[in-house]
Amino acid sequence: MRGYPELMFKSPYYDTPEYHYNQYLVRHKEKQNKGASYTRDSERLKTYRAEWAFEGQIDNPKFKTIEEAQKCAKKIYKSKTWIKLWRESLDGDITKILGGQPAVVAKSRSGRGNAGFTNGRTVTLDTYAGLNKYVLLHELTHCLGHMHHGRSFRQTLLKMVGAFMGAKEKKILKAEFKKRKLACGDARKPMTFEKWNASRIRMQEMRKGV
Numbered sequence: 001m002r003g004y005p006e007l008m009f010k011s012p013y014y015d016t017p018e019y020h021y022n023q024y025l026v027r028h029k030e031k032q033n034k035g036a037s038y039t040r041d042s043e044r045l046k047t048y049r050a051e052w053a054f055e056g057q058i059d060n061p062k063f064k065t066i067e068e069a070q071k072c073a074k075k076i077y078k079s080k081t082w083i084k085l086w087r088e089s090l091d092g093d094i095t096k097i098l099g100g101q102p103a104v105v106a107k108s109r110s111g112r113g114n115a116g117f118t119n120g121r122t123v124t125l126d127t128y129a130g131l132n133k134y135v136l137l138h139e140l141t142h143c144l145g146h147m148h149h150g151r152s153f154r155q156t157l158l159k160m161v162g163a164f165m166g167a168k169e170k171k172i173l174k175a176e177f178k179k180r181k182l183a184c185g186d187a188r189k190p191m192t193f194e195k196w197n198a199s200r201i202r203m204q205e206m207r208k209g210v
Contacts, residue, residue, distance in 0.1 A: 004029060004190060017200065021193050032187035033150045043182060047149040050176035055134060058169050063131040066106040072136060073123070077101045081163040082140075085156060089145035102143045104136070118142045137164060154184040 004025050012018035034043060063069040076082050077100065086100045103122045107113075107130070115130035116123065116139045123139040125131055137160045146153035154177055162170035177184050191199070 007190065007193070009193075017197050018193070020200070021196055024196060025190055028188075028190045033152050034183070041148045041150075044149040046180045046182055047154065047177075050173070050180050050182060051134075051138070053179075054169075054173045054176045057172050058134075058165070061133045063133075063136075066104070066125065066127060066131070069125055069131055069136055070104045072133065073102070073104045073140065076140065076164060079163065081159065085144050085159065091145065102140065120147055133165060134161075137161060151183045151187060154182060158184060 008022045008025055009018040012022060063072065083100075090096050099121055102118065102120075105122060105124050107116075107124050107126045110127040110129075114126065116125045116135045118124065118139045120143050123136065123143065125135060125139070129135075138157065141153060141157045141160050144156055146156055158170055158174055161173055174184060190196075
C-alpha cells in the first residue's frame, strides 16, 4: 500500500499543505523500501548476488522430488512464524485470508531460466536448479506480500531463513546484504504533519530571505 494510510489526509484539496503532506508520505515510503516498485524492482540483481554468495557458504538442503518440496511447504504453513507473517501481510485485505498456503508445483520445462518464481499464489520450482530449501523460502517470502526485492522482502526473508534454516544461516545472509549496502533494518518513520509543516514553513521563509 502506498504511503501511510493511518497518517494520510482523506481527499485533501489540490496544492494544500495536506495534499503535499500526502505526497511526502508516498515518497517517504518508497524511499524506505527502495526497490519495491512493481514497475522497477531496482534492487533485484544486488539481492541475487548477495544470495549467490550466501548459498556458497551454507548447507542448503535439497529435495529429491517436487513432492518433498510440497511436504516441506506444508510444515512451514503450520508454523507460528508463517502464520504470524501471513497475518501481517494481509494489511486489511480480507480477500487474501484463504490464500495462506500457496501451492508448490514443478516448472514444465526444467533447466531454463529462473530456479523458481511465483505469482503470489503458486510457487513454481525448477526441478533441476530449484529443488532446495532456500529457493523455496525465497519464493514463499514473495507470497507474503513482497513481490519485489526491496527492504521489506529482505527483512521477511531473514525471518524465514532464521526460522527454517537456522540462526547461523540468517547471520551469513544478513552479512551478504550489508556488504552490498542493501538495507534490511527497520525503516525510518515519517514526520508527523505538524513537524513536516513546520519544516516546510521554515524552508519557505529561508527562500524568501535569499
